[in-house]
Amino acid sequence: MKNTNPFLLLLAYCVLLTSCNHKIENQEKLSDFVNPNIGSVHSRWFFYTPAAVPFGMAKLGPSTNGSYGNESGWEAVGYEDGHESIEGFACFHEFQIGGIMLMPIVGELKTTPGTLEDPQSGYRSNFKKENEYATSGFYSVLLDRYHTKVELTASDRVGYHRYTFPASEQSQILFDVGSRLGESGAVEDAYIKVIDDSTIEGYVVTKPEYVKKFQADATVNMYFYAKLSKPFSGTKTFHRGGTIANNKEIKGAGACLALEYTTTADEQITVKMGQSYTSIENAKLNYQKEAENKSFDNAQENASCRWNDMLSRVTVQGGRTEDKTKFYTGLYHALLGRGLANDVNGAYPKSDGTIGHLPLDSKQQPTFSYYNTDAIWGGFWNLTQLWSLAYPEYYSDWVKSQLLFYKETGWLGDGIANTKYVSGVGTNFTGLAIAAAYNTGIRDFDYQLGYEAALKNEVDGRNRPAGSGKLDVSAFVNRGYCPYVPSDDYFITKQEEGSVFGASHTMEYSFSSYAVAQFAKHLNKEGDYQLLSKMASNWENLFDLETELIRPRMLDGSFLENFNPMAAWAGFQEGNSIQYTFYVPHEPNKLINKVGQEVFNERLDSIFIQSQQNTFGGGKTVDAFAGVHALYNHGNQPNLHISWMFNFSGKPYLTQKWVRTISNEFYGTDGLHGYGYGQDEDQGQLGAWYVMAGIGLFDVKGLTQINPEFQIGSPVFDRIEIKLNQKYHKGKKFVIEVENNSPTNMYVQSIIKNGTAQQSVSVPFKDVVDGGVLKLVMGNQPNMALKQ
Numbered sequence: 001m002k003n004t005n006p007f008l009l010l011l012a013y014c015v016l017l018t019s020c021n022h023k024i025e026n027q028e029k030l031s032d033f034v035n036p037n038i039g040s041v042h043s044r045w046f047f048y049t050p051a052a053v054p055f056g057m058a059k060l061g062p063s064t065n066g067s068y069g070n071e072s073g074w075e076a077v078g079y080e081d082g083h084e085s086i087e088g089f090a091c092f093h094e095f096q097i098g099g100i101m102l103m104p105i106v107g108e109l110k111t112t113p114g115t116l117e118d119p120q121s122g123y124r125s126n127f128k129k130e131n132e133y134a135t136s137g138f139y140s141v142l143l144d145r146y147h148t149k150v151e152l153t154a155s156d157r158v159g160y161h162r163y164t165f166p167a168s169e170q171s172q173i174l175f176d177v178g179s180r181l182g183e184s185g186a187v188e189d190a191y192i193k194v195i196d197d198s199t200i201e202g203y204v205v206t207k208p209e210y211v212k213k214f215q216a217d218a219t220v221n222m223y224f225y226a227k228l229s230k231p232f233s234g235t236k237t238f239h240r241g242g243t244i245a246n247n248k249e250i251k252g253a254g255a256c257l258a259l260e261y262t263t264t265a266d267e268q269i270t271v272k273m274g275q276s277y278t279s280i281e282n283a284k285l286n287y288q289k290e291a292e293n294k295s296f297d298n299a300q301e302n303a304s305c306r307w308n309d310m311l312s313r314v315t316v317q318g319g320r321t322e323d324k325t326k327f328y329t330g331l332y333h334a335l336l337g338r339g340l341a342n343d344v345n346g347a348y349p350k351s352d353g354t355i356g357h358l359p360l361d362s363k364q365q366p367t368f369s370y371y372n373t374d375a376i377w378g379g380f381w382n383l384t385q386l387w388s389l390a391y392p393e394y395y396s397d398w399v400k401s402q403l404l405f406y407k408e409t410g411w412l413g414d415g416i417a418n419t420k421y422v423s424g425v426g427t428n429f430t431g432l433a434i435a436a437a438y439n440t441g442i443r444d445f446d447y448q449l450g451y452e453a454a455l456k457n458e459v460d461g462r463n464r465p466a467g468s469g470k471l472d473v474s475a476f477v478n479r480g481y482c483p484y485v486p487s488d489d490y491f492i493t494k495q496e497e498g499s500v501f502g503a504s505h506t507m508e509y510s511f512s513s514y515a516v517a518q519f520a521k522h523l524n525k526e527g528d529y530q531l532l533s534k535m536a537s538n539w540e541n542l543f544d545l546e547t548e549l550i551r552p553r554m555l556d557g558s559f560l561e562n563f564n565p566m567a568a569w570a571g572f573q574e575g576n577s578i579q580y581t582f583y584v585p586h587e588p589n590k591l592i593n594k595v596g597q598e599v600f601n602e603r604l605d606s607i608f609i610q611s612q613q614n615t616f617g618g619g620k621t622v623d624a625f626a627g628v629h630a631l632y633n634h635g636n637q638p639n640l641h642i643s644w645m646f647n648f649s650g651k652p653y654l655t656q657k658w659v660r661t662i663s664n665e666f667y668g669t670d671g672l673h674g675y676g677y678g679q680d681e682d683q684g685q686l687g688a689w690y691v692m693a694g695i696g697l698f699d700v701k702g703l704t705q706i707n708p709e710f711q712i713g714s715p716v717f718d719r720i721e722i723k724l725n726q727k728y729h730k731g732k733k734f735v736i737e738v739e740n741n742s743p744t745n746m747y748v749q750s751i752i753k754n755g756t757a758q759q760s761v762s763v764p765f766k767d768v769v770d771g772g773v774l775k776l777v778m779g780n781q782p783n784m785a786l787k788q
Contacts (some may be wrong), residue, residue, distance in 0.1 A: 039674020730770020
């Protein structure tokens with residue numbers, strides 16, 4: 001093999017770095033509008049990881065209460081904006097995945113983190129908010145107790161820690177590896193070993209609650225290989241809360257190792273940690289490929305470049321500064337979730353516990369990236385629409401990841417953590433998202449296999465694993481609805497005849513049946529198309545003519561007696577009958593016709609009028625489920641399309657009014673009121689909704705039509721430019737120009753697309769991605785002549 005001139009490599013790197021700097025210096029730095037602390041009160045484990053690159057594996061962030069446990073697997077632990085002490089800096093953050101925490105310490109070594117109420121009882125440290133800074137790709141804080149500055153950044157698979165110590169003979173870096181963190185679940189095993197005086201390696205094996213529920217024998221494994229910039233002089237080992245020893249390796253749950261240093265004033269020590277889900281060897285390889293010759297500053301600059309490049313796929317002008325902060329923080333969250341799971345050599349963890357390998361190209365690079373993922377529940381009203389427009393290459397890899405899982409297990413996963421089943425809500429919309437990808441021109445995957453998987457997901461309940469969700473799908477297919485089977489256990493796993501969420505499942509399965517029906521029609525599967533199209537209207541079997549609402553049916557076919565439309569959880573997943581009655585995104589006109597257009601509009605408008613008093617959800621109650629009892633709940637997935645339904649009921653101006661109002665009032669810019677009050681920002685979904693609302697395009701049908709269309713809303717900004725990926729789309733960019741826009745001028749007066757005026761608020765997806773200009777003129781009064 002021909003040797004590469006190291007000077008040329010260095011020169012190429014310098015040119016790349018210089019061009020990146022030039023680009024950022026001469027353009028608006030969009031990352032300046034990203035504030036990760038927004039909405040971080042009562043947020044999920046994976047929410048706050050500022051030191052990461054888009055869709056990366058290494059996701060670093062401070063932990064204030066991540067070690068407090070996660071009894072059910074979804075509780076809000078990790079980082080909270082209102083907390084005043086930090087217990088450490090964790091390296092893995094994903095849905096059901098968390099582990100490996102580092103902490104710089106000066107002075108006496110404690111063997112437990114301590115508590116928020118009593119930080120001095122452990123090794124945690126107080127900090128002041130004015131000494132904390134976070135943006136996309138970087139985090140820093142001053143630890144008051146240790147007079148030590150912490151800085152964090154990352155590449156795809158390598159986390160970078162830089163600690164600036166005071167002068168001390170008792171400076172230490174603690175590797176807390178064997179402890180439960182965030183959503184990780186109980187630790188089954190852990191190991192830390194000193195390789196030499198600047199190298200540490202190890203692993204932790206956990207059993208998250210959702211993995212335990214759906215794949216009882218499986219575990220989630222995390223591996224690391226860490227290099228330190230300064231040799232350490234000694235080591236201490238202990239199991240959390242146990243006795244300190246002077247060993248160089250330690251094994252078992254609770255395993256911790258501290259590296260000892262003598263430091264001078266403001267001396268910096270950097271830790272570069274390769275991370276992997278497959279092996280220590282691959283963690284080392286990830287480190288060597290991504291970090292061996294890169295400094296902390298290099299990595300930080302590269303992370304900033306990558307974030308600004310990805311954020312600049314959608315650029316906006318005009319609007320208030322707080323609007324841009326909401327917009328780019330929301331976009332940041334949408335690009336942060338669902339992280340990388342394969343190593344640089346293509347190794348990835350398989351569902352059966354073995355190691356698989358992605359196909360490699362001629363340069364020995366994986367032909368696609370493999371990702372962890374939470375369920376896509378509701379993601380078609382935010383994430384997939386954004387992905388299809390601006391990040392189709394990621395959407396493609398997401399689909400390929402799902403199909404790889406299908407080939408290995410025979411089923412689509414509802415959610416996967418290290419290729420283990422982690423069904424979040426017991427449904428499964430993966431087939432719908434695959435169908436939508438095909439509709440939008442993303443077809444560089446095995447779409448015949450994709451169709452096979454999607455069809456099976458809709459019609460087959462035989463021997464279906466619990467982690468694949470939709471355990472009551474056979475009842476839906478055979479009966480035409482999912483019976484409501486009351487139970488105190490909301491997560492019962494045996495539900496062939498029906499389920500505790502039978503009514504909401506009926507609505508959801510009807511929608512996904514429609515999506516896969518369109519996929520069938522695309523591929524000339526006429527018989528499947530007819531079957532699925534009939535199933536798409538099964539929601540009508542729950543429409544109660546007496547109440548004109550969706551009402552649960554029992555096993556014997558009768559409607560639920562003593563029906564309370566506002567009762568949450570009574571047949572409805574994280575919602576109630578009022579909310580789910582509008583869950584007919586694929587057939588909105590059918591629903592409107594059942595009650596009449598005038599009644600439909602009056603009811604829906606009144607819901608928003610009343611819900612505005614409650615901040616469009618659970619009010620100011622800090623709880624992810626606060627809004628499930630409300631008329632409307634923007635803080636959860638089932639309602640995210642409803643404000644756009646006026647586009648189908650003859651009053652598009654009400655969509656313009658309420659979407660703009662929700663954007664202004666539900667979303668905030670502080671730690672408490674970011675995504676509602678304590679609401680559930682599931683891996684970027686609420687953020688992505690704001691992005692779509694901000695640019696004024698949205699599809700109620702989630703791009704599931706054969707020829708999907710966007711509906712126009714009320715753009716927040718004066719000019720929006722979407723850069724298009726020409727590998728997937730014909731155009732280079734799509735521009736939305738908004739004239740006479742202001743907080744009071746929220747109503748669309750006229751629409752001109754590529755020079756041609758139109759009265760319709762619909763824009764074909766193809767017209768958008770083929771490139772062009774959409775011009776909107778705004779005013780303070782509705783234009784009654786606009787139509788769907």
